[in-house]
Amino acid sequence: MISFGVPFLANPDLPERFAKGAALNAPDPATFYGGEQVIERAAAVRGLRDVLVPSGWLRSNEGNYSVVVNPVGTMAIAVATGDDATGLADRSPTTKARKGPSTLYAVSSNQLQLGLFPGDESPLPSAVSVGSATDCMTWILLVHRTRGEVRCELSLPSSMGDGYIEAWHERILLTPVPIDSEVSVNVPDQPDIAIEIKRKA
Secondary structure, rough: OOOOHHHHHOOOOOOHHHHHHHOOOOOOHHHOOHHHHHHHHHHHHHHHHHHHHHOOOEEEEEEHOOEEOOOOOOEEEEEEEEEOOOOOOOOOEEEOOOOOOOOOOHHHHHHHHHOOOOOOOOOOOOOOOOOOOOOEEEOOOEEEEEEOOEEEEEEEEEEOOOOOEEEEEEEEEEOEEEOOOOOOOOOOOOOOOOOOOOOOO
């Protein structure tokens, strides 16, 4: 069985493109379907990439883990939504939602590089790595939206518990961005995806 996720979302006519040998559209996470939180996170990923790629950073979706990686491969930045402590100096935030194996791998790699657990020779959890476990530190652009502002921080995760990032080695708090009280997310129109299903005889 072969499945296509992200390529199909970026190319609703994927079977025809394969048949013709045509080029594929590049995936744009901001246009993927999903709830408002998914759309906001995807827009943040796109915005981060729009700012950093012209400076030589590289896009990576390896293992379905969207990050940007610096030109020498020593730093990656992922985006996640944070809880209401995000961006506040006197509180310690966590991610708003549980994270998957790629984030666990990245945080475990950070722990090894920071020497947080000397003498621990445990192997890294099984997942697709963003870069070499000994080279690439993964930072998180943590974003939290309230009624009146968006708070962000660029932070280096150091541990996870029950699927949530819960501790940070370093936090760089960014200036909050004020917003109007009524914010709407405009989800772009996407063509309907029609897949013909036939029973085998």
